[in-house]
Amino acid sequence: MLRTEDRPAQHPQIVGQAIEVHRWVRQARAAGKTIGLVPTMGALHAGHLSLVAASCQQCDATIVTIFVNPTQFIGGEDFEAYPRNVPQDLKLLGQHEVDLVFIPTQDEMYPAGSSTLVLPPDVAQPLEGLCRPNHFHGVATIVLKLFHMIPADVAYFGQKDYQQTLVVRQMVADLRISMRIAVCPTVRESDGLALSSRNAYLNEHQREQALALSHSLQVASQLVQTGERESASIISKMRQVFADAGVAKIDYIALVDPDTLAEVRQVNAPTLATVAAHVGDARLIDNQLLEP
Ligand code: AMP
Secondary structure (H helix, E strand, C coil), X not given: CCCXXXXXXXXXXXXXXXXXXXXXXXXXXXXCCCEEEEEXXXXXXXXXXXXXXXXXXXXXXXXXXXXCCHHHCCCCCCCCCCCCCHHHHHHHHHCCCCCEEECCCHHHHCCCCCCCCCCCCHHHCCCHHHXXXXXXXXXXXXXXXXXXXXXXXXEXXXXXXXXXXXXXXXXXXXXXXXCEEEEECCCECCCCCECCHHHHHCCHHHHHHCHHHHHHHHHHHHHHXXXXXXXXXXXXXXXXXXXXXXXXXXXXXXXXXXXXXXXXXXXXXXXXXXXXXXXXXXXXXXXXXXXX
């Protein structure tokens, strides 16, 4: 966190150009400050703010980015409808010790005629990669662009997007990027629903149905605690939770190796339970580590 006397009058400062944010970072680093970066698509909630809080606590300066990245949405998805509320986002960020908010235009991130895309690592292929072809090409591309523009010390991501954290970690290792990737726990509503900007699409009934995701993970966790080891049996009980809630459009229910995302048949070591389903207009994901 910058000391009060070091902070600019407008707080947090807002910039829209890559060259400005890059200059700011260079100056802050030259002054010996450590910098935390929190990339978001806006429509901020307590999940995003937990990453912001971690950065403010661990770094001298915090930069939040707000950009709804078109290349990570696949055809027919909700890019146009995705919730956007920058004034509210800035109000929330003003309540934290955020130093700079980077809000680029689409043209700033994808200049006219740009066609370079990052080929993500292998861990992008299963799960989300199968359901949302090229989603992680878009994620890897925007994250790499942001890392270039904002050479921070630490970048903060949420465990809710577990596969994304693996993709980013692997990309950073493969490309020898000197940035630490910090992963923060999933923030949930009191009844277990993982916070998501897409929860805004849910009506009251769908909000109830959406609990199937976190409930199914709780069921998996309890089964493992009581000695169940067979993935097939655990998955069939998780599937029943979705059926009971009337959620029919399931993208996947999987028990996978937390490092490789390869499916596991028996839960004899820490295993990631991960689910994706459509509830109304919202495609929701959630996950939990099972520890036998
Ligand atoms: P998004 O704006 O959805 O791209 O998310 C920006 C960052 O916030 C990503 O690293 C997400 O994983 C993280 N995030 C989203 N929801 C949550 C949550 N409920 N708890 C913790 N982190 C979250």
